[in-house]
Amino acid sequence: MKEVVVVSPHKVEVREVPIPKIENDYDVLVEMKSAGVCGSDFHIYHGTNPCSTYPRIPGHENAGVVAAVGKKVSKVKVGDHVIVDLIMTCGTCYQCKIGRKNVCENVRVRGSGADGGWREYFTAPEPEVYKISPEVSWEDAALVEPFAIGAHCTSRGxxxxxxxxxxxxxxxxxxxxxxxxxxxxxxxxxxxxxxxxxxxxxxxxxxxxxxxxxxxxxxxxxxxxxxxxxxxxxxxxxxxxxxxxxxxxxxxxxxxxxxxxxxxxxxxxxxxxxxxxxxxxxxIGSRMSCFQFEPTIRHMENHDFKLAGIATNFIKFSNIQEVFDHMDHPDPAVKKMVVLFDE
Ligand SMILES: [Zn+2]
Ligand SMILES: [Zn+2]
CATH class of the missing domain: 3.40.50.720 (NAD(P)-binding Rossmann-like Domain)
Structure with a gap:
């Protein structure tokens, strides 16, 4: 499979690596289908994201298909369409205990502090994977994460x-x-x-x-x-x-x-x-989102939002260099890019 690595600011490599294996009973192997490109990816590429370390695989707005599951996974099965959360938490700190896992003191963010979804396959633990109806297009599924931010900040407010x-x-x-x-x-x-x-x-x-x-x-x-x-x-x-x-x-x-x-x-x-x-x-501070993926997915499935025009540019994973070209030469007409993985 291929993965996209920002080796250091402004230096990108597309690498050929083995498909990850299921290593624990609660792992889900996701085959990526679409990934939104967001401001923080831009900052990772330009070396201006304070939360990012290098080398790093960007991508925190991830949608794909379940390709394999660990023995104890029951929430999703092979073939399900899923959205992957960007937040990885410890589950034991004060913030996790009071339901504020997005600001967990040991929080790791998939796609900035940890490797993200700009690769053909990756594994995530079952609780960080949410099923979405196959009726939601991959173009739209990539927008679940930013809409979860909308849900979170309006709830905080x-x-x-x-x-x-x-x-x-x-x-x-x-x-x-x-x-x-x-x-x-x-x-x-x-x-x-x-x-x-x-x-x-x-x-x-x-x-x-x-x-x-x-x-x-x-x-x-x-x-x-x-x-x-x-x-x-x-x-x-x-x-x-x-x-x-x-x-x-x-x-x-x-x-x-x-x-x-x-x-x-x-x-x-x-x-x-x-x-x-x-x-x-x-x-009121607001960071990423917290427990908002599932309600946001329901809204997407019910067509509660106008999604046309939110993403303006759809780019094939095999043409990922185009994404970085746009980051080098920002154009106000390019409001949001979505990477679509090749069939
Ligand atoms: Zn984002
Ligand atoms: Zn925690």
């Missing part, structure tokens, strides 16, 4: 139908948060971006209002839309230096509102205690 939502940034994750909030019944969702084409796409995914912050005054528009009240929850899925400070300025989030930053920007923000406490804001 305690989104309810009465919320007035602001989503800053309408890329892949922003579009997914938008659709998740819609699915949770929110009636007023405002999307803000600097790209009109991105905002048009957000409208097609259900945005009630869009603001181009390059040509419009974001605070003024939010005040108009919310009749001077402000939004009750804001997601920062733009994640540039200063974006968090931007959505914390007065007039955007109301008193007792919530703010969920989605990124890993390392530059300091200009946030003061007063900005938080005058309005008693909650700033």
């Amino acid at each position: 305690r989104v309810v139908p009465d919320d007035t939502v602001l989503i800053l940034g309408t890329g892949t994750i922003g579009s997914i948060i938008l659709q998740t909030c819609k699915a949770k019944g929110c009636k007023t969702i405002i999307c803000c971006d600097i790209s009109d084409t991105s905002l048009e796409r957000a409208k097609s995914y259900g945005a009630d209002y869009v603001i181009n912050s390059r040509s419009e005054d974001m605070v003024k528009r939010i005040q108009e839309i919310t009749q001077g009240k402000g939004v009750t929850i804001a997601f920062d899925s733009a994640c540039f230096k200063g974006s968090l400070t931007m959505i914390m300025q007065p007039g955007i989030v109301c008193n007792a509102g919530r703010i969920v930053p989605m990124g890993f920007v390392t530059e300091p923000e200009a946030i003061t205690q007063a900005m938080i406490n005058q309005r008693e804001l909650d700033i």
Whole structure:
């Protein structure tokens, strides 16, 4: 079989290796069918992912077919279509015990701290593998992981139908948060971006209002839309230096509102205690997802989301170099790539 290894930043090798064997009774051998390409893969390739070590096989948005199972596996059988979780945990630490396994103190992430799915076969323990209906296409199955992020961050943010939502940034994750909030019944969702084409796409995914912050005054528009009240929850899925400070300025989030930053920007923000406490804001961290794969798979099976246009480029595994070419020469029209494994 073939595997794709980022040997060191900007250095990629496609290697021929043996297909892994089932080594323990709870192992599942997965034959990969599709894998989403995400910002963190971009950062692994460019050497800017703080969680990654080298050499590394990228890929954390993994869908495939069960090719073999260990003796004690009962959840899936050979031939089942499955999604593989990216989170590998210890199961014994404080965080694991309180149901926060995504921030397990010994967490390992398949595709950044451990090898991921950009290879034709790999094994995963039974609990990290989830069955999905074969009616969900491989193109769509690769989107389960990012939609699980949408489920997680909106759950962390305690989104309810009465919320007035602001989503800053309408890329892949922003579009997914938008659709998740819609699915949770929110009636007023405002999307803000600097790209009109991105905002048009957000409208097609259900945005009630869009603001181009390059040509419009974001605070003024939010005040108009919310009749001077402000939004009750804001997601920062733009994640540039200063974006968090931007959505914390007065007039955007109301008193007792919530703010969920989605990124890993390392530059300091200009946030003061007063900005938080005058309005008693909650700033809520959110990382990857936690127990959201199975509910997200059910939503996918029920066609609850608009998936067209989330992935914009489908690339064959045998042409994987194209993925890295796009990483070398980013094009705003390439919003999300999905790798499809050759038949
Ligand atoms: Zn991702
Ligand atoms: Zn743990």
